[in-house]
Amino acid sequence: MNAPGAVRPASGATGKSMPLQPGHEAIASKGWLGAHKWLIARRLVQFTVLGLFLAGPWAGIWIVKGNLSSSLTLGVLPLTDPFVLLQSLAARHWPAAAALTGVVIVMLFYALVGGRAYCSWVCPVNVVTDSAAWLRRRLGIKTGKVPSSATRWWLLGGLLLASAATGMTVWEFVNPVSMAHRAIIFGGSAAWLVVIAVFGYDLLVANRGWCGHVCPMGACYATLGRASLLRVSAASRSACNDCMDCFVVCPEPQVIRPALKALNGAGPIIQFPECTNCGRCIDVCSKNVFRYAHRFDQRSA
Amino acid sequence: MSSAPSQPGRRRFLNGAAGAAGGALLLSLGVGFTARQAAALPANALRPPGALAENDFLGACIRCGLCVRDCPYDTLKLADPADQVAAGTPYFEARKVACEMCDNLPCVKACPTGALDHKLTDISKARMGLAVLVDQETCLNFLGLRCDVCYRVCPVIDRAITLQRRHNERSDRHAMLIPTVHSDACTGCGKCEKSCVLEEAAIKVFPIALAKGMLGRHYRKGWEEEEKAGGSLIGDQTQLPARRPEDSPLPRGVLK
Ligand code: SF4
Ligand code: SF4
Ligand code: SF4
Ligand code: SF4
Ligand code: SF4
Numbered sequence: 001m002n003a004p005g006a007v008r009p010a011s012g013a014t015g016k017s018m019p020l021q022p023g024h025e026a027i028a029s030k031g032w033l034g035a036h037k038w039l040i041a042r043r044l045v046q047f048t049v050l051g052l053f054l055a056g057p058w059a060g061i062w063i064v065k066g067n068l069s070s071s072l073t074l075g076v077l078p079l080t081d082p083f084v085l086l087q088s089l090a091a092r093h094w095p096a097a098a099a100l101t102g103v104v105i106v107m108l109f110y111a112l113v114g115g116r117a118y119c120s121w122v123c124p125v126n127v128v129t130d131s132a133a134w135l136r137r138r139l140g141i142k143t144g145k146v147p148s149s150a151t152r153w154w155l156l157g158g159l160l161l162a163s164a165a166t167g168m169t170v171w172e173f174v175n176p177v178s179m180a181h182r183a184i185i186f187g188g189s190a191a192w193l194v195v196i197a198v199f200g201y202d203l204l205v206a207n208r209g210w211c212g213h214v215c216p217m218g219a220c221y222a223t224l225g226r227a228s229l230l231r232v233s234a235a236s237r238s239a240c241n242d243c244m245d246c247f248v249v250c251p252e253p254q255v256i257r258p259a260l261k262a263l264n265g266a267g268p269i270i271q272f273p274e275c276t277n278c279g280r281c282i283d284v285c286s287k288n289v290f291r292y293a294h295r296f297d298q299r300s301a
Numbered sequence: 302m303s304s305a306p307s308q309p310g311r312r313r314f315l316n317g318a319a320g321a322a323g324g325a326l327l328l329s330l331g332v333g334f335t336a337r338q339a340a341a342l343p344a345n346a347l348r349p350p351g352a353l354a355e356n357d358f359l360g361a362c363i364r365c366g367l368c369v370r371d372c373p374y375d376t377l378k379l380a381d382p383a384d385q386v387a388a389g390t391p392y393f394e395a396r397k398v399a400c401e402m403c404d405n406l407p408c409v410k411a412c413p414t415g416a417l418d419h420k421l422t423d424i425s426k427a428r429m430g431l432a433v434l435v436d437q438e439t440c441l442n443f444l445g446l447r448c449d450v451c452y453r454v455c456p457v458i459d460r461a462i463t464l465q466r467r468h469n470e471r472s473d474r475h476a477m478l479i480p481t482v483h484s485d486a487c488t489g490c491g492k493c494e495k496s497c498v499l500e501e502a503a504i505k506v507f508p509i510a511l512a513k514g515m516l517g518r519h520y521r522k523g524w525e526e527e528e529k530a531g532g533s534l535i536g537d538q539t540q541l542p543a544r545r546p547e548d549s550p551l552p553r554g555v556l557k
Contacts, residue, residue, distance in 0.1 A: 056370070070365035070413050078413055084363045088414065091360030096415035099363070148321035158329025162336075168359040170329075170336040173388060178364065182379060182389050186366055190383035 021137065022245035025286035038279030045121045053185050068122070068181045069172075070102060078102035083156075083220040084178065087171055090163035107224055113277065115225025119211060119218050120251075120278035124184065125177050128195055129211045130251070132202035137248070144205035149212060149254070149274075152219035159216055176210075177217055208251050212274075222273040230277060233293035234260040234268045236301050240289050246281035256281065260289070268300035269293065336387075343385040344507050346392040347489060349377055350400065350427035351409040351417040355510070362416035364389030371411035374401045395491025395506045400429060402456050402490050425457060430489030431512035432462065432482045432504055440503035445469045445477050451493035451504045452480050460486035462493065480504065484513065 026035035033040075053071070055061040065072045070080045080095075080102030088095060095103075110118055119126055135141075162170045172178060176194045183191035198210045211218055234240075237260050246260070247253045255272035257263060282290040340359055342348075349368050352358050368391050369377040376398045380386035391408075393400060402424045409417040421427060432451075434440060441448035442464070455462045464478040480493075482504075489509070494502045506512075527533050 062370075065370045065411075066365040066367045069363045070367065072367060072411075072413070080363070080413065088361060088363060093357065093361035093414070093416075095361070096413060096419060098413035099415075102413060147324060150321035151325045154322045154325030155328060158326045159332065162329045162333035163360070166333050166336055167356055168336050168340060169363065170332050172364055173336040173339050174332055178389065179382065182364065182366070183381075186369070186379045188379070188381035188383075190381055191388070194382070 022248040023284040025243060025245065026284050029286045035283050038283050042121050042278060043127070046124065046127060049122055050124065050184065053181075057185065067178065067185050068124075069178050070099060072098075077105070079106050081178075081217075082107055082224060083217045084169060084172060084175075086160060086220065087163040087169040090160040091167045091169060092164070110221060110224045111228060113225075113230045114228040114275070115221035115223065115273060116218060116276040117225070117228075117230070118221045120276035123177055123218075124180050125195070125198060125215075126211065128180075128199050129202050129208070132199045133208055133251070136203050136207060141204065144207075144209075146206040146209060147213045149252075151213050152216050155214065156216040156219045156223075171216065175217065177215070212251055226273045227295070228273075228277075229294050231293060231295045232270045232275060232277060232279065232281065232290055233297060233300070234270065234289050235291050235293060235297075235299060236287065236289045237262065237268055238301055239287040240285075241287055243286070245284045245286075246290070249280045249284045251276055251278065251280075267298045269295055269297065271295070340387050341385075342387075342392075342508055344511055345394050345396065345505070346380075346386045347395060347400075347430045347491060347506060347508065349391055349393070349408045349417055350402075350406060350424060350429055350488070351412075351419070351421035352429070353416060353418060355508070358416055359387060359390070361414050362390050363414055364391075365413065366391065367411040367413060368408040368417060371407040373403065373407065374398065376400050377408060393491070395430070395494040396502055397495075399491035399495040400488075402427070402488060425486075425488060427488045427490075428509055430491070430506040431484055431509050432487050432489065432491075432493050432506045433512050434480055434482065434504045436501075436503040439499055439501075440480070441498070442478055442480055443503075445471060445475055447478065448498060449478065449480070450496050450498055454492045454496040456490060456492060457486050457488060461488065 023035050052064045052073075053067065055063055056065060063074060068081055069084045070078070072078050078098045078101050080099045082103055085095060085099060085103045088099075159171045174194065176198050179191040180195045182188060183195075202209050202211075206213065234256070240260060246256055250256055252272070252274040255270050255275045258266040259268050259270045262268075277292075279290075279292065282288075282292070336359075340355075342355055348355070348358060349372075353361055364379065366379045366389075369379055376393045377391045378393065380388055380390050380392060382388040386392050404424060406421065406424055409419060409421055412419070434443075437443045449464065452458065452462050452464055460483065462480055462482050465481045467477045467479050469475040469477045482493075489506050491506045493504045494506045497504050523534075
């Protein structure tokens, strides 16, 4: 099925030749476009969101004002990031109505479509960490040490404690997500150092290190989407030919196996809140095992 | 992918927990301290109108920049991490762009969190900072000249800033008109500092905490107490004859 030397996370292959990239089978059977459908859709959404924010400062078209921490769309729709507001609450500030309305809307939305859909469809850092993961695969880099993926949960809690102790929204002093977004929308230079650090970390130190293990904002969104309606299903799991491509491209590979292999009688729905609903597994599978579904859809073949 | 994906989630979680917890809590601690270090506000950075006291502000402001966007004069900006101000928070520097004291307070209205207190509805009640005439050696009015620019540009002229007449000891003939700021009316808009004609402004607007002194809490001003009580609190004083040098031009006798 695969040429020797292809990158395989589980088998720890050590091929010296240029590793075969995951998805080559899918490209062969579905065409390049077919094998990148959701990736392209995601990038389009990510850049459209960015474009809406930039239309104001760049072209004077004020559809969206503010940034991802809090924004106002068309003068009526407030949106507020839950994690930053949680820090503010921990710091014992009760926010005004606009921020509260905004956070309720955001929470309802992501509770429906999967919390970490924010990560794969909106967050600007996702483009950075996806690129780092791609390059790491490309170059066959194996260096570094991956922290436990529980780190983000502890960090989420620890930062709320630190916010309570200092009375400040502490993560916002270093948060690469809000810093990157602010630097793009409002200008600013030094913020890019943080983004470059995240890129370097994911490239050289830890595979999928930042988004998959550290980022407390991603953890917060994951919590929000714990019971989300939209989920990915390994609906045609019996067709799986064990090429492992989905495991290689997935930013949270641990979430796939139970659904794909029906472990302990698990249904085909990928239930883990860490799944970002990115759809890369759908793209990259030449056997069309995966598709978007709702969480109660237990049909499988 | 340091752990085998086949391990049940809970056990994997517990296995990694100790290390993850330690690392994450250490990181939180580090971030907390970094934040405290980075939270100091430099003397020339002023917060928008209605901003809560600096500590509360740093808990309330989520750094969205909506206040910046709605400021019609581009007074406000969000701090870059390279600036001395907490990254992403809104501020302005009076010497660069002052606040125009908009009647309708667009910046305050835009703030979704109340970090700019919505209770502020009258811009003349804003206290972004306090003007201080810091350099009496270069202020032209202190040199006995008539500049008056800071006084004339003040939107709260004659209440926030007045010109106090004083004898010019140097020429011994002229008056000096000393720009004098009054904290009960100065909004800290920064217009005076912005307009000072010197290379480096002699009048500067500082965050209130820097600009204001504070009397001892027990301190009472005798003349105010006397007025409140409608008379001296310690009764009539024995009037002593004033002693003066022989050559004094002032009259001898009892001082009032
Ligand atoms: S994990 Fe964090 S940085 Fe990564 S995509 Fe999600 S919010 Fe963005
Ligand atoms: S399981 Fe699929 S949709 Fe979920 S994160 Fe992995 S690749 Fe993306
Ligand atoms: S009062 Fe007007 S000029 Fe001053 S900061 Fe607010 S919006 Fe800007
Ligand atoms: S609008 Fe309010 S929360 Fe947003 S940056 Fe300004 S002060 Fe901070
Ligand atoms: S800062 Fe200066 S110009 Fe503004 S109110 Fe105070 S004294 Fe007047």
